[in-house]
Amino acid sequence: MTENTSKNIKFTCRDVRVSYSGKEAVKGIDIEIADRSVTAFIGPSGCGKSSFLRVFNRMNDTIPGCAVTGDIRMDGEDIYAPGLDPVLLRARVGMVFQKPNPFPKSIYDNVAYGPRIHGLAESKADLDEIVHNSLKRAGLWDEVKDRLKDSGTGLSGGQQQRLVIARAIAVSPEVILMDEPASALDPIATAKLEVLIEELKEKFCIVIVTHSMAQAARISQKTAFFHMGDLVEYDETDQIFTNPAELRTQDYIMGRTG
Amino acid sequence: MPPRSLLTGRTFMEFSIPAYCALIAAMGVLAYMSAKRRAMHVAAGTVTNEISRSFHSRPNFHGVFAAGLVTLLAFGVMIGGVIAGLPGWLVIALIVVLAGLAFAYTRTTIRANFKARNVVEFAIKSGLVICSTIAVLTTIGIVLSLLFESLRFFKDVPVLDFLTGLQWSPQTALREDQAGQSGAFGAVPVFAGTFLVMLVAISIAAPTGLMIAMYLSEYASKRTRSIVKPAIEILAGVPTVVYGYFALLTVGPTIRSFAESLGASVPTQSAIAAGSVMGVMIIPFISSLSDDVINAVPQSLRDGSYALGATRSETMIKVVFGGALPGIIGALLLAVSRAIGETMIVVMAAGRAANLTANPFEAVTTVTVQIVALLTGDTEFDTAKTLSAFALGLVLFVITLILNVIALIIVRRYRERYD
Numbered sequence: 001m002t003e004n005t006s007k008n009i010k011f012t013c014r015d016v017r018v019s020y021s022g023k024e025a026v027k028g029i030d031i032e033i034a035d036r037s038v039t040a041f042i043g044p045s046g047c048g049k050s051s052f053l054r055v056f057n058r059m060n061d062t063i064p065g066c067a068v069t070g071d072i073r074m075d076g077e078d079i080y081a082p083g084l085d086p087v088l089l090r091a092r093v094g095m096v097f098q099k100p101n102p103f104p105k106s107i108y109d110n111v112a113y114g115p116r117i118h119g120l121a122e123s124k125a126d127l128d129e130i131v132h133n134s135l136k137r138a139g140l141w142d143e144v145k146d147r148l149k150d151s152g153t154g155l156s157g158g159q160q161q162r163l164v165i166a167r168a169i170a171v172s173p174e175v176i177l178m179d180e181p182a183s184a185l186d187p188i189a190t191a192k193l194e195v196l197i198e199e200l201k202e203k204f205c206i207v208i209v210t211h212s213m214a215q216a217a218r219i220s221q222k223t224a225f226f227h228m229g230d231l232v233e234y235d236e237t238d239q240i241f242t243n244p245a246e247l248r249t250q251d252y253i254m255g256r257t258g
Numbered sequence: 259m260p261p262r263s264l265l266t267g268r269t270f271m272e273f274s275i276p277a278y279c280a281l282i283a284a285m286g287v288l289a290y291m292s293a294k295r296r297a298m299h300v301a302a303g304t305v306t307n308e309i310s311r312s313f314h315s316r317p318n319f320h321g322v323f324a325a326g327l328v329t330l331l332a333f334g335v336m337i338g339g340v341i342a343g344l345p346g347w348l349v350i351a352l353i354v355v356l357a358g359l360a361f362a363y364t365r366t367t368i369r370a371n372f373k374a375r376n377v378v379e380f381a382i383k384s385g386l387v388i389c390s391t392i393a394v395l396t397t398i399g400i401v402l403s404l405l406f407e408s409l410r411f412f413k414d415v416p417v418l419d420f421l422t423g424l425q426w427s428p429q430t431a432l433r434e435d436q437a438g439q440s441g442a443f444g445a446v447p448v449f450a451g452t453f454l455v456m457l458v459a460i461s462i463a464a465p466t467g468l469m470i471a472m473y474l475s476e477y478a479s480k481r482t483r484s485i486v487k488p489a490i491e492i493l494a495g496v497p498t499v500v501y502g503y504f505a506l507l508t509v510g511p512t513i514r515s516f517a518e519s520l521g522a523s524v525p526t527q528s529a530i531a532a533g534s535v536m537g538v539m540i541i542p543f544i545s546s547l548s549d550d551v552i553n554a555v556p557q558s559l560r561d562g563s564y565a566l567g568a569t570r571s572e573t574m575i576k577v578v579f580g581g582a583l584p585g586i587i588g589a590l591l592l593a594v595s596r597a598i599g600e601t602m603i604v605v606m607a608a609g610r611a612a613n614l615t616a617n618p619f620e621a622v623t624t625v626t627v628q629i630v631a632l633l634t635g636d637t638e639f640d641t642a643k644t645l646s647a648f649a650l651g652l653v654l655f656v657i658t659l660i661l662n663v664i665a666l667i668i669v670r671r672y673r674e675r676y677d
Contacts, residue, residue, distance in 0.1 A: 103581070
């Protein structure tokens, strides 16, 4: 047994299906996702990996006509149970999107937004500390510490994406979902982001959707390959990239499909 | 005896202008087709491997050039002929001869190095510039006429007295030619009345309109929205005179009888009656414009907020509203300038007495009401009374202009942020 599989299981999914107005985008997926590690979802566009990612924080609920079925458990608790409030779930499962989406507020207020709405800070000093720690963990503190009152939308793309990560960290989630977080960034910003993800996995369960197979190979411990709404193969990242069991996985990795 | 049409029995002159136009159009089409064919023929025989010597303009442009020259010239001849009262046969003859000469000239231009395309492009550009100049010149003309009439008024009444005087009674001033004239043209009560009515209108329209916009953009289903939004926009299409008698015949008496049941006396015509109806009228301005700017806030911001565990109302108030705020302020300012310039409702429902009051339950008068009162009926445009209308109009114009400019600047700055 390797180091990764020995870790705790964060999510357990059984026969998860996602459909948009009756059209099925995710077709019955079983998967277990480990805590404190990076799990990468790869596959061609339209394969259902982003739809599946949005299952974990119930972001699909906000899309009209979208239906999710199946059994999805986080630490053994059914996150689609009728009485469960998605607002509380999302405080524990953060998300970073493809395009950096800082609010049109100051850098400070961007990070303080979550703690404020969830009442995490007792005092201004508490809040200052949360903002400081979050920016520090996101690797942005040194770049913005002198201009916390400046607008978050004035930062560069890479800084914005790290600001958004700081914003997600500030509510102390257990999981951070990332939907192609580097696709709008240049190679240097991407490299910084990857270093950050590497550090974050010590404390968080990270699930990342990526179009870059090199990125998946660099940062993830386990990789899941999706195709046409199916989970084709799910294994240790090394295994997937060096010795895939499925022909479809091999074709995709070698650039023959997708 | 002039020749008459066999069909209508009218003389040739009587139906001549449509006939000339048809003739000119036909000649234009012929010129276009002929010149284009000729150009294609010439172009086929020129060198193509050297840019400087090859056929410059596409045959279309030669066609348009010929047609344009022929029709413009013929049109000029027609207008000249009709104004000079020439007989129909002579006009037609002149058109045909001169257009023919023009056409013959365009024949000689169909050669490799004639830049017909540049001429046509220049003509198109000139046409567009002339059209936009007309709009700008009209605006300048309006401003100048306001300005000159106002200057004549300010010769009689000092500017400072007009802008700071507390007494407005132009009728008295007219009768008692000398005494109290300067005191009678104090515009403060009139502008105070305008401001009061506008305030009543905005305090009704702004909260209602904003909440409608929030509901439509964030909460309503697509189906509801598709019904409610046009229904509200109908309010903007109701003629203001209809609002006027609604205010005068329904709202005013209702307020009065309600006040009487409480033991107070409120006139039928009051700032509150006019203002509240005006408020209803400008609701669609605010709700529609705000709905547009709220919708322009990217979905990714909402997703970001939801993903942090924010509820819909938290997202709405703290993220979406903040992002849309500059646009919303722009919408409010446009609504305000609309309310200030609105005439019909206040003429019918606000009253005419120039009271200087902050009490919305009294009758007040507004700038627009006074202008209507001063300029309707038999008026001579040389007394201070009638000229004061232009001074009022000038100040009103300046105020709404400033509001519009501020609104546009705010809206533009907002747009830049998300594009």
